[in-house]
Amino acid sequence: GIQVEQSPPDLILQEGANSTLRCNFSDSVNNLQWFHQNPWGQLINLFYIPSGTKQNGRLSATTVATERYSLLYISSSQTTDSGVYFCAALTGGGNKLTFGTGTQLKVEL
Amino acid sequence: DVKVTQSSRYLVKRTGEKVFLECVQDMDHENMFWYRQDPGLGLRLIYFSYDVKMKEKGDIPEGYSVSREKKERFSLILESASTNQTSMYLCASSFWGEGRGYTFGSGTRLTVV
Secondary structure, three states, X not given: OOOEEEEOOEEEEEOXXXXXXXEEEXXXXXXXXXXXXXXOOOEEEEEEOOOEEEEEXXXXXXXXXXXXXXXXXXXXXXXXXXXXXXXXXXXXXXXXXEEOXXXXXXXXX | OOXXXXXXXXXXXXXXXXXXXXXXXOOOOOEEEEEEEEOOOEEEEEEEEOOOXXXXXXXXXXXXXXXXXXXXXXXXXXXXXXXXXXXXXXXXXXXXXXXXXXXXXXXXXXXXX
């Protein structure tokens, strides 16, 4: 099956800093999503982005499907951005997402 | 507000017990999923279902079974709990096709002692 790799595994930022999280996937995808898991464990979908660029407030994401990677940008980070960020991919005609191992982000004052 | 509800937030069970984890969604989604989350391993798919009474194995089905008798409800069953099944269990649901509308429950942290 498809392999999904994320980097870096851990990241510590000062509030106000910018960051880029990377997701590499081993096969062509029909669907690429980014999720944020807050410190209480709830996973929230951030972007559905099989290709191109999308922005939502301080967050944006870009997927370059031909080169099999996606990037999540966080600008002017806030302590509420802390948590784990997952990317997940779906291939072929299936319905199940395969998740990466996540990037643990901590934003400090 | 649409949502996926898991019956328990925390659960402690003894080795050898039969354990039921329940998940209910109110979005009329066709697909439902059970994942487990362990540090450093991300989310790994245990089982999923794309229709009532239908199920398919995910990546780590050993030691688990599932039941989907109604569209909105998907149950994960640990036939004989073991300590290596101590984990966070996450239920999700989505529309049929391309994973749209993927929505997660808040998780059940299961400890087997």
